[in-house]
Amino acid sequence: MFVILNEVKNLMISTESIIEILRLSPQNDITTQSLIGEGKGGGESSPAWGEEKCVKEKKMERKTFNITIDGRSLDAEKGITILQAAREFGIHIPTMCYMEHLTPYGGCRLCIVEISHNGSKPFMDTSCTHEIREGLDIQTQTPKIIRARKMLAELLVAGAPNVKIAQDIAARMGLLKVRFPMEDNRCVLCGLCIRMCYEQMDGKALGFVGRGMGRKISMPFEVRPETCRLCRGCDYVCPGVIIPCRGVTEPGELCGRCVRIEETPACCSMTTFGCFCEQNPL
Numbered sequence: 001m002f003v004i005l006n007e008v009k010n011l012m013i014s015t016e017s018i019i020e021i022l023r024l025s026p027q028n029d030i031t032t033q034s035l036i037g038e039g040k041g042g043g044e045s046s047p048a049w050g051e052e053k054c055v056k057e058k059k060m061e062r063k064t065f066n067i068t069i070d071g072r073s074l075d076a077e078k079g080i081t082i083l084q085a086a087r088e089f090g091i092h093i094p095t096m097c098y099m100e101h102l103t104p105y106g107g108c109r110l111c112i113v114e115i116s117h118n119g120s121k122p123f124m125d126t127s128c129t130h131e132i133r134e135g136l137d138i139q140t141q142t143p144k145i146i147r148a149r150k151m152l153a154e155l156l157v158a159g160a161p162n163v164k165i166a167q168d169i170a171a172r173m174g175l176l177k178v179r180f181p182m183e184d185n186r187c188v189l190c191g192l193c194i195r196m197c198y199e200q201m202d203g204k205a206l207g208f209v210g211r212g213m214g215r216k217i218s219m220p221f222e223v224r225p226e227t228c229r230l231c232r233g234c235d236y237v238c239p240g241v242i243i244p245c246r247g248v249t250e251p252g253e254l255c256g257r258c259v260r261i262e263e264t265p266a267c268c269s270m271t272t273f274g275c276f277c278e279q280n281p282l
């Protein structure tokens with residue numbers, strides 16, 4: 001009885017956190033993004049005579065901001081995000097929908113951190129989209145953050161148990177079981193394919209359609225447009241395609257043997273995937 005009460009209490013605490021996180025809508029609308037650099041008039045021109053002073057002043061501006069991450073005082077480059085600053089200083093924040101050189105989307109919310117400024121009340125935000133500024137105090141591992149990330153990982157693996165990245169994230173979060181009904185989605189709605197197509201392949205062939213449970217990736221009217229050159233860039237970045245996860249056979253089962261490499265993965269002879277996972281921490 002006591003165990004059941006404890007379970008219910010944990011679920012309620014986690015649910016409160018998840019409601020707070022789900023209020024954070026994705027920061028960037030990647031379905032309507034414009035090409036990088038578009039509309040900037042084709043590069044910088046020389047400053048007019050009167051603007052010279054202004055340009056010099058700009059150059060003299062501070063190039064770094066002093067921020068604190070997990071109690072460490074750091075000077076991080078102006079214009080970067082909290083996630084980039086953390087990575088620069090070797091602080092691990094888990095991610096799923098973030099990929100270097102693609103516009104951050106802020107969709108999976110696994111990279112949430114607690115942020116306060118000048119002693120203000122901390123609030124949660126996605127570190128991949130939140131730009132640093134002077135005096136930010138960031139916490140990446142508070143009990144509230146850990147609880148919220150675990151809940152997100154549980155929802156993720158419940159929705160897509162056969163997508164390896166979902167199993168890896170669940171294992172890294174220390175999940176032992178899933179309390180939600182299992183589905184078998186092959187798409188984790190990370191939006192990487194859309195951004196890859198749009199920003200790197202100049203394809204403009206993919207986008208999100210639908211809302212809530214019906215949200216999915218699609219081509220316009222589900223027909224391949226002429227702009228799609230079958231380059232397979234979208235497949236290249238898709239977590240559902242890169243390495244299929246074949247070890248899970250029962251609903252609700254968690255594998256995670258890629259992360260716990262001391263166990264030989266049943267589905268991955270020669271532990272190839274295990275090596276891959278360890279060399280590419282999420």
Ligand code: SF4
Pocket residue numbers: 196197198201202203204205206227228229230231232233234235
């Ligand atoms: S294959 Fe088509 S949809 Fe995929 S990235 Fe290339 S252009 Fe875009």
Ligand code: SF4
Pocket residue numbers: 186187188189190191192193194217234237238239240241
């Ligand atoms: S199809 Fe793949 S890359 Fe695109 S959103 Fe789904 S999981 Fe992500």
Ligand code: SF4
Pocket residue numbers: 164167168244245246247248255256257258259265266267268273
């Ligand atoms: S060992 Fe196989 S089944 Fe298990 S997480 Fe890795 S790829 Fe998936």
Ligand code: FES
Pocket residue numbers: 094095096097098105106107108109110111112126127128129
């Ligand atoms: S929201 Fe930041 S990595 Fe997904």
